[in-house]
Amino acid sequence: MDNPLVQPDPGLFIWTILTFLILLGLLAKFAWGPLLKALDERQATIRKSLDDAEQAQQELAQLQEKSVQLIAEARAEGQSIVAKSRAAAETVREDLHQKAKAEAAAMVTAAERQIQQETARAVQQIRHEVVELSLSVASKLIKKNLTAEGNDALIQDSLRQIDASRPS
Amino acid sequence: MTTQHAEEVQAAGEHAVDAAHGAIEEGFNAGEVIIEHVSNSSLDHPIVQLPHIAGIDFSVTKHVMMMWLVSGFLFLVITMATRAYLKQDRRIPSGFMNGLEWLVQSIRDSIVLPNVGAKFVNTWTPLMLTLFVFILVCNVVGLIPMFETLGLFDRFVLGNSHESESLINSVLHGGTTATANYNVTAALATITFFSIMIAGTMAHGFIKHWKNLVPSGLAKPVYALLIPIELMGMFVKPFALTMRLAANMTGGHIAILSILSLVFLFAEIFTSAAVGIGVGFTLALPLAVGISALEIIVVMVQAYVFTLLTAVFIGMAINVHH
Secondary structure (H helix, E strand, O other), rough: OOOOOOOOOOHHHHHHHHHHHHHHHHHHHHHHHHHHHHHHHHHHHHHHHHHHHHHHHHHHHHHHHHHHHHHHHHHHHEEEEEEHHHHHHHHHHHHHHHHHHHHHHHHHHHHHHHHHHHEEEEEHHHHHHHHHHHHHHHHHHHOOOOHHHHHHHHHHHHHHHHHHHOOO | OOHHHHHHHHHHHHHHHHHHHHOOOOOOOOOOOOOOOOOOOOOOOOEEEEEEOOOOOEEHHHHHHHHHHHHHHHHHHHHHHHHHHHHOOOOOOOOHHHHHHHHHHHHHHHHHHHHHOHHHHHHHHHHHHHHHHHHHHHHHHHOOOOHHHHHHHHHHHHHOOOOOHHHHOEEEOOOHHHHHHHHHHHHHHHHHHHHHHHHEEEEEEEHHHHHHHOOOOOOOOHHHHHHHHHHHHHHHHHHHHHHHHHHHHHHHHHHHHHHHHHHHHHHHHOOOOOHHHHHHHHHHHHHHHHHHHHHHHHHHHHHHHHHHHHHHHHHHHHOOOO
């Protein structure tokens, strides 16, 4: 065993183990431990940020969907309002039309009735005047003063004659 | 890296020149020079002499010193980068921290997690990370000829002689690759060996871990065969780790040094320095640079393999598939 390449050296062996274990302990405490922890933390952070981003995106998509829906709803509502008001306007117009028509009709009937009344009264008046005129004409003609009863009978007679001769 | 390697090759060459100077009287002995550059410094001339405890020489040799340098470097660089990073309000990794974070994440997610499982991943990742960076930097340091450069400085600038007792001269002897030493890799494999047991005990309890060594519900004669095999396997695993790492680290260095030795062998055979230099530039230097490039891959692969296999063995103790 005089070949230095394969010479057993227990001192070196023990020094190696001690050196390595001390290095391991120091590095594990001051470097590897904190580094591994930091790596894990960062992994968690990245995972969380990605999750958050995904969630935000989903929320955005939902909001977009909702806004589209809202716009559609608003549009439909607007359309229905327009249609409703159009219909209301139509009914109002129709109402007015009807009312105007009715009013006009009423006015016409009233006028007709008034005309009739006026006509009737005029006829009555004319009749009286005709009677008086005929009476005076008759008295002048006959020059004879008749009694009141005789006059009334004559008047009635004349009226009947006029009535009969009047075209109805 | 290329300049460093050119330097390495140059420095190794110069150092070999140095060694060859002393050997000129008795001829150039390539084997001795190579061994001197690959093996640990001799226990008879340690860097710091320490007393024997229980018959074990605890003196600080070159490889112990290399491990301390590597450990100190790793601790300072990694801890400082981590602290600077964690101090920020918004933790944005930058510069060196990016690389460190990549390392931590890839070792956790591609070595520890698939083998050990999600339950114990944070328990064993620190061990794997430390194993990886320690072995990697120990390997890489062996490729950087810093002490050879220091030796040149000592010899030619400070003017100390080859035999002087200067501090620089005292750290020159021996290879710089601690992981090329079987004692070092055996110690690292021992840590793997006990980690496997600790992992199994943590996951299943002490007795259950040992019962998991062999599948349950087999015929009795099968156990007579299986138990010795599995017990042997327990020791073969770390033994294989020991041999693989140390042999790989030694092999590359021996190859580079052998090729560079050609320079001096040819110079000696033809008794002409010109022939040696010619061989050096046409054959030895390109080959040595090529092998150094290969070594860069090897040092990374070996650090990775040691870490990966440790994770696999620990995973086998935790997730028992019988």
